Amino acid sequence: MELEVRHLRALCAIADTGSLHRAARLLGVAQPSLSTQLRRIEQELGGELFTRERTGCRPTPLGRVVLGRARPLVAEMRSLVAEARAAAADDPQLRIGSTASRALAGWLRRLRERRQEPVLQMDVSANALLNLVAEGRLDVAFVHEVEGCPLRIPSGLRLRVLVEREPQFVSLPNDHPAAARSVVRLSDLAEDRWMIDPTVDGEWDAVHRMLRSAGLNPRVLHGDYHTTASLVATGEVITVCQPTRQSGPESVVRRLYGDPLGVRLLLAARTEAELDGVYPDLAEAYRETAQQSPAYREWLEHSGVDNPVPALP
Incomplete structure (x- = not known):
């Protein structure tokens, strides 16, 4: 068995998610298939790369060595694929990824008024969407980062905060x-x-x-x-x-009471220009949606927040 980029990508996914189940979902494969692939990789390299614990998977010393070499290779391959797809693309459609949000309808409506029909891909996993942007399979992604659970931001992505909390x-x-x-x-x-x-x-x-x-x-x-x-x-x-x-x-x-749980709303793309092209419409759509929700509008008034989306400098 010769190691390929897909094998290195699988190892990085397991390390990043800390779980074979979550890594399989991120990669779009069945968990038994990923488990079998991991065993073959470990046999090829001559030792265990992860310890299986009740709380998930943790890299072994050998695993940390392999991951240290694998991550830059995977990142470089992502950049290569993204650049190649961008150069070869003859479809000008804007490819948007998003987690669930009531602001989506207003955002898409505003984009349609200014450009071609956007292509939308929904996913409950913000990390999966960010990976698709990094790989060049999406142009931008609007995602939610749950407080206390930082997202794994692929190298090379540009982020813009829509709402801090x-x-x-x-x-x-x-x-x-x-x-x-x-x-x-x-x-x-x-x-x-x-x-x-x-x-x-x-x-x-x-x-x-x-x-x-x-x-x-x-x-x-x-x-x-x-x-x-x-x-x-x-x-x-x-x-x-x-x-x-x-x-x-x-x-x-x-x-x-006390607002014990919050999320950060982020827009991600590979370039600042891509963010500039869609952020104003998203910000306007979110402001509109916030004002349409009585409970949220009351919270904004009580908190003294005139605008949930700060103006860009």
């Missing part, structure tokens, strides 16, 4: 006892079941840390956004949510 709210069934208040304490939710999407980078860790800091140990279910919204509406669970989410006939959005 967006507070996360809570979504409750409309007949929940706490729904009658505009601000909810975590202690008011001690007996509830929570639902979290574990595939969102950093979200489970951050929510678990928030609950633990409040002295809570509630029952937690795992599910995607759509399942979560359905179960909130039927009174089965509660969940954290973006402040731009609006209340509906079956669920309400409320601020959490």
Whole structure:
């Protein structure tokens, strides 16, 4: 077996995510396939590259040596592919990646008014989208970085902060006892079941840390956004949510007392020019969305924030 760039990319993904499961998802392969590939790489190199622990995978001394050589090679190959694709591309469409956001509709509408129809790729994993930008498969990505869980920024990417700290709210069934208040304490939710999407980078860790800091140990279910919204509406669970989410006939959005959880909103591209071309439309769309959400608008007024998106110098 001869080592190839894809093998080095797999090793970097395992080290970056700290988990075979998360690395497999990032690479778009099945976990058993990645496990088999890792065993073959270790056999080829003559030793274990990672120790398998209850909390995940950790590089061995040999693994650290190999990763030290692998990372610059993988980064250089990404740059080569990105430059080649850019030079060969004859499709001027703007390729956008994004995690979930209500600002997307307004952003895409504004872009359509000024250029061709953008191509949109959604993913719950901000890290996966950033890798696609670094590889030249996306032009820009709008992503959320959960507080306390830094994203793994590929080398060569340019970042622009849209919102330094967006507070996360809570979504409750409309007949929940706490729904009658505009601000909810975590202690008011001690007996509830929570639902979290574990595939969102950093979200489970951050929510678990928030609950633990409040002295809570509630029952937690795992599910995607759509399942979560359905179960909130039927009174089965509660969940954290973006402040731009609006209340509906079956669920309400409320601020959490003390704003214990936040995210940073980032725009990523390979060049400053690409950021300049899309940032103003995104900023305008986000401001519009923030004002359309009563709970978020009330939070902004209470916090004395006139504009959630600071003007660029």
